Amino acid sequence: MASPILQARDIHKSYGYIRSLQDASLEVFPGEVVALIGDNGAGKSTLTKALSGVIRIDKGEILVDGKPVTFATPQDAREHGIETVYQDLALAVDLNPAENVYLGREIPRPGFLGKLGFMDRKAMQRETERRFRDLGVNLKDMRSAVANLSGGQRQGVAVARALIWAKRVVFMDEPTAALGVAQTRNVLNLIRRVRDQGVSVVLISHSMPDVLAVSDRIVVLRHGSTVARFQKGDAKSDDLVAAMTGSLQMEGAA
């Protein structure tokens, strides 16, 4: 198999006395969907944030293409083509979808005005509408503030934003939590689609059917540690649950 694009080794992260991650590891290979699963509080979101540059890790190693990197800011992760759908979505709800998509990487106006910091709002709006249409994210009103959207629509905006920018890896922290059946299916199809275009996806989900449906590999976190890894086809729902709760002999498999 090819070598991993992104690799996290022996990651530790504590918040005061709470050890959110202790010896967590994860590797992401080119063009695959990895599911990252675990019970509530297992450390999935913390690992996602560590690999997105949102939090600094206490100990451990992050490698991109086999080379060690430090992600001090989300910018650093983005520069390596890593985008994230955060569990809390991280949307500025008073801005509209296009402003959210381009926040921090606005399209400048051509010429001198652009140098002064003026944005090309029309271009940003047009591009966003085009990409949303491509991705099948349909909003009635593309110019209204995100605050006026439903929870599921907001999730759609956050997912679309990450997919629009991602070059190599997308982390999706429970991207379907607020979605209905049809929208969930749409997101799962999108995951397959970006994977087929060569962007790897790390999917975090509590829904075992969804996980089993799209993932090529499954990594299980428990109490902040990576305790099991499964290949597609090796895993049945019961095994996954057993690994997550630690009720079976899986512990030895880590």
Added chain:
Amino acid sequence: MSTIESSKDNAEVNDPAARPQPSLLRRLLVDRPEMMIILALVIIAGFFVAVRPDAFLSGINIRNMSIEAGMMMFLAVGMTYVIITAGIDLSVGSLLVLSGVCAVLVMRMIGIDHPAAPWVGLLVALGCGTLWGLLNGFFVAVTRLSPLIVTLASMGIALGIARLLSGGVDITGVPRSVVNTIGIGRVMGIPVIFLIATAFAVLAGVILHRTRFGLHTFAIGSNPQAAERAGIKVRRHLVMVYAISGFCAGLAGYITLSRFASTTIAGHSMDNLRAITAVVLGGASLFGGVGTMFGTSVGVLIPVVLASGLVIVGLPSFWQEVAVGIVLLAAVLVDQWRRSSRSR
């Protein structure tokens, strides 16, 4: 003024799935809170025009109102930025005074008849305001103290220093040229103060609504964490926003000098609250993320129009405070209602 606003109009026209009628008012209120306040201004001004058209629309009354509004606009411009970041700046009135005192002292030092004195005074006022704003910003953004407390403290400190420097009494020493060209100056009958204030507000509005800097200001007020994750340097941006507010206070301090040809140490204790009132009347939300420079300018006009109109129709001007209070309450209620109606 804002492309957000104008683009929303189009959306409503083009949107095939536009919601049915009853929501039109709701949409206006939700998306364009400043519409309410324009309506209020039109009603208030219309009332005074109807009752005493001669006096209310007289040249002298309009000039006076435009000067009053212009003066308040400087502070309100900075306050708009600050409030959009979900902050508050209580120090602006004191800082206006301090900047003015520093400017006068320096101008006296180099001699008020010195040809460079007006410019040096301006630089001192702007520099003093900006530096103080940077300090406010540092404490708000870096030490993460509440802006209310930081600027409450710095309000007291600034006024105290101003009194110490001036010995507690107002000092004169403003170059005549400054008073003549700015303070009492007119261009084609329009007070220069109003012209400067308008140009300044338009510039600040264009920056707020058209540039990345402006967008980042809204984003930080809306969700600082999301802004951070989008790669915005939130702390640095906040420091700059408080510096802008300080700059505005410094400019207001200089303009105030030109108007009264003297410092006015005791006259600005309520300016901070007046500026906040104007911004909130203009549809900005104290929770951040929402506001327009256009709304603020309307919010500045309402108390001014009320004050002069009430005197003209022969009511005690104290009614102005009552009326402004009521309109302010209404504005905050509308904001609250907007927020609850949209968070599902």
